Amino acid sequence: MxxxxxxxxxxxxxxxxxxxxxxxxxxxxxxxxxxxxxxxxxxxxxxxxxxxxxxxxxxxxxxxxxxxxxxxxxxxxxxxxxxxxxxxxxxxxxxxxxxxxxxxxxxxxxxxxxxxxxxxxxxxxxxxxxxxxxxxxxxxxxxxxxxxxxxxxxxxxxxxxxxxxxxxxxxxxxxxxxxxxxxxxxxxxxxxxxxxxxxxxxxxxxxxxxxxxxxxxxxxxxxxxxxxxxxxxxGYSKVAVMGAKEVVNKSQDLGIRDGVEYERRVFHGIFGSEDQKIGMKAFAEKKKAEWTHK
The missing domain is CATH 3.90.226.10 (2-enoyl-CoA Hydratase; Chain A, domain 1)
Structure with a gap:
């Protein structure tokens, strides 16, 4: 390391x-x-x-x-x-x-x-x-x-x-x-x-x-x-963790409607990550996810 x-x-x-x-x-x-x-x-x-x-x-x-x-x-x-x-x-x-x-x-x-x-x-x-x-x-x-x-x-x-x-x-x-x-x-x-x-x-x-x-x-x-x-x-994907922190913090700056829309855009963006595919595939196959943090 x-x-x-x-x-x-x-x-x-x-x-x-x-x-x-x-x-x-x-x-x-x-x-x-x-x-x-x-x-x-x-x-x-x-x-x-x-x-x-x-x-x-x-x-x-x-x-x-x-x-x-x-x-x-x-x-x-x-x-x-x-x-x-x-x-x-x-x-x-x-x-x-x-x-x-x-x-x-x-x-x-x-x-x-x-x-x-x-x-x-x-x-x-x-x-x-x-x-x-x-x-x-x-x-x-x-x-x-x-x-x-x-x-x-x-x-x-x-x-x-x-x-x-x-x-x-x-x-x-x-x-x-x-x-x-x-x-x-x-x-x-x-x-x-x-x-x-x-x-x-x-x-x-x-x-x-x-x-x-x-x-x-x-x-x-x-x-x-x-x-x-x-x-x-x-133990989780860095991509998902950083996205989650971002949207929760944004809730302190935005009203509920704008906040939900902001969350949805970040949610959609994470579908472009490798870890989203890895995580959902591992869940479906009942396996442990091996994150790439990409």
């Missing part, structure tokens, strides 16, 4: 090589244990599955521009790799990401933030990454951390996870999609209550409100669950 980690390089040359290892639950599948990043760790725990772990432990994985630069670099590399079908994004047991790096943004002026499109790149994973991303959230996911988790395609969490958009306490508002994605997930009334008060909500509530697809009792169970789902996805 090609070692994708050799192709991943930080976009900022000043970053140091990280020697921090992943938790034992995320066994490295790569031949090389090298970690060429400072603020994240990248691995391939299973065939077809990539994992990116946020790694700023002293700052509870607070999001900064250098961290996001590394995250986007790794995501793009895995997205382009023929060996990757699904990506897990996680943090530590204590914190997925406890917010944005306030020191970085506290002195920004309006003109600086506006002319540099500050934090626009934080949403790149929603527009550039075609393969599914599973957020595995344990501990704090506040502010930008909550927004980052909401950007992912599937969100799993522990029951004790701590979500929230507390920006109001700092004299500002969510800036990476929190007011939009959280409102779509839980409705205007709950979102308004949380954003205007800065109150947090638990992983258990995230499951009850539809923010999380699954809630787990422990960090170990969370990581095993995320890995299991990623392995399941990796």
């Amino acid at each position: 090609m070692n994708i980690l050799k192709t991943i390089r930080p976009m900022a040359s000043q970053f140091r090589t990280s020697t921090t290892t992943l938790p034992a639950i995320t066994r490295s599948f790569s031949a090389s244990p090298s970690r060429p990043y400072e603020f994240i760790e990248a691995s391939e725990p299973k065939p077809g599955v990539a994992q990116i772990t946020l790694s700023r432990p002293k700052a509870l994985n607070a999001l900064s521009t250098p961290l996001i630069t590394e995250l986007n670099d790794a995501l793009l590399a895995f997205d382009k790799s023929p060996n990757t079908s699904a990506i897990i994004l996680t943090g530590s047991q204590k914190a997925f990401a406890a917010g944005a790096d306030i020191k970085e943004m506290s002195t920004l002026t309006f003109s600086e933030a506006y002319t540099t499109s500050f934090i626009e790149s934080w949403s790149s994973l929603t527009t550039l990454i075609k393969k599914p991303i599973i957020a595995a959230v344990s501990g704090h996911a506040l502010g930008g951390g909550c927004e980052l988790a909401l950007m992912c395609d599937i969100l799993y969490c522990t029951s004790s996870a701590n979500f929230g958009q507390p920006e109001i306490k700092l004299g500002t508002i969510p800036g990476a999609g929190g007011s939009q994605r959280l409102t779509r997930a839980i409705g205007k009334a709950r979102a308004m209550d949380l954003i205007l008060t800065g109150k947090s909500f638990s992983g258990t509530q995230a499951g009850e409100w539809g923010v999380a697809a699954k809630v787990f009792g422990s960090y170990e169970d969370l990581m095993e669950g995320a890995l299991g789902t990623a392995e399941t996805i990796a």
Whole structure:
């Protein structure tokens, strides 16, 4: 298997090589244990599955521009790799990401933030990454951390996870999609209550409100669950998986009529793939499909 980690390089040359290892639950599948990043760790725990772990432990994985630069670099590399079908994004047991790096943004002026499109790149994973991303959230996911988790395609969490958009306490508002994605997930009334008060909500509530697809009792169970789902996805045709992600995401942008028409066009397009023929033939013959991903 090609070692994708050799192709991943930080976009900022000043970053140091990280020697921090992943938790034992995320066994490295790569031949090389090298970690060429400072603020994240990248691995391939299973065939077809990539994992990116946020790694700023002293700052509870607070999001900064250098961290996001590394995250986007790794995501793009895995997205382009023929060996990757699904990506897990996680943090530590204590914190997925406890917010944005306030020191970085506290002195920004309006003109600086506006002319540099500050934090626009934080949403790149929603527009550039075609393969599914599973957020595995344990501990704090506040502010930008909550927004980052909401950007992912599937969100799993522990029951004790701590979500929230507390920006109001700092004299500002969510800036990476929190007011939009959280409102779509839980409705205007709950979102308004949380954003205007800065109150947090638990992983258990995230499951009850539809923010999380699954809630787990422990960090170990969370990581095993995320890995299991990623392995399941990796066992299907990449063409179909990417098409399915595309049409579900489009449902957030279109009305039902336009959305159904969009879905139908993608559905028709997949009839041009080899995997559609392989999958339906295998089903008819009661055999296991051997995907070509073409």
